[in-house]
Amino acid sequence: MSKSLRLGVNIDHVATIRNARGSAYPDPLRAALLAQEAGAEGITAHLREDRRHIRDADIAALRAGIAVPLNFEMAATEEMQAIALATRPHAVCLVPEKREERTTEGGLDVAGDDSRLAAYIAPLRDAGARVSMFIGHDARQIAASARIGAAVVELHTGHYCDLHYEGRFAERDAELEALREGAAYAHSLGLEVHAGHGLTFDTVAPIAAIPEIRELNIGHFLIAEAVFIGLAPAIGEMRRLMDAARA
Numbered sequence: 001m002s003k004s005l006r007l008g009v010n011i012d013h014v015a016t017i018r019n020a021r022g023s024a025y026p027d028p029l030r031a032a033l034l035a036q037e038a039g040a041e042g043i044t045a046h047l048r049e050d051r052r053h054i055r056d057a058d059i060a061a062l063r064a065g066i067a068v069p070l071n072f073e074m075a076a077t078e079e080m081q082a083i084a085l086a087t088r089p090h091a092v093c094l095v096p097e098k099r100e101e102r103t104t105e106g107g108l109d110v111a112g113d114d115s116r117l118a119a120y121i122a123p124l125r126d127a128g129a130r131v132s133m134f135i136g137h138d139a140r141q142i143a144a145s146a147r148i149g150a151a152v153v154e155l156h157t158g159h160y161c162d163l164h165y166e167g168r169f170a171e172r173d174a175e176l177e178a179l180r181e182g183a184a185y186a187h188s189l190g191l192e193v194h195a196g197h198g199l200t201f202d203t204v205a206p207i208a209a210i211p212e213i214r215e216l217n218i219g220h221f222l223i224a225e226a227v228f229i230g231l232a233p234a235i236g237e238m239r240r241l242m243d244a245a246r247a
């Protein structure tokens with residue numbers, strides 16, 4: 001199994017800060033370029049239906065401006081499919097989206113919507129995108145992702161991180177075990193395995209140590225930590241912790 005573990009940096013929250021003031025800064029592209037220089041192997045950006053952080057122009061600027069792969073996160077809507085087909089990102093990660101949520105709360109129900117999603121991802125695959133499903137560790141969702149022809153599953157680590165910070169360590173460890181089993185099962189079906197959501201310096205190591213996982217996507221904590229230590233040092237430390245866990 002490959003030892004390499006990529007770090008994708010999610011720069012949505014740079015846009016959140018920009019939009020809070022309606023200013024032109026901070027610029028998500030500038031953050032992406034800095035992240036790339038600091039060792040990020042991919043940039044993730046989520047164009048939400050309500051455009052609360054990343055905007056259409058940011059996606060175009062990122063696509064034109066960065067040298068590392070762009071992972072375009074989006075809901076499975078017709079509007080987003082058209083934007084993805086026009087943008088031609090390296091990867092498309094399909095996420096569930098609810099207007100009232102603060103962040104992506106759960107995984108996508110691939111099993112419950114498999115025929116629509118199979119048809120939905122076909123043109124994206126034909127256009128050369130690595131299509132990823134953001135799901136929980138549930139075997140049904142993993143099997144459905146493989147069945148519809150997704151190349152990748154990204155396992156949602158948000159619940160594991162919440163349990164850690166709530167001090168519910170026995171439940172956290174059970175969740176971690178379920179993530180491990182999910183990663184192994186997905187890998188056995190030929191899916192590439194990614195993980196992300198809520199990861200921090202405190203929670204990344206056990207996830208980075210799961211051998212089937214090839215990529216972590218991390219955003220909120222890195223941008224938050226950048227307030228104190230700067231974006232490049234925050235990314236550098238995350239990279240160091242990932243490498244140490246993998247060694």
Ligand code: PXP
Binds near residue numbers: 104
């Ligand atoms: N992966 C996916 C699919 C996400 O939706 C998000 C949040 O936008 C992340 C990873 C990163 O989560 P966080 O910002 O909590 O690190």
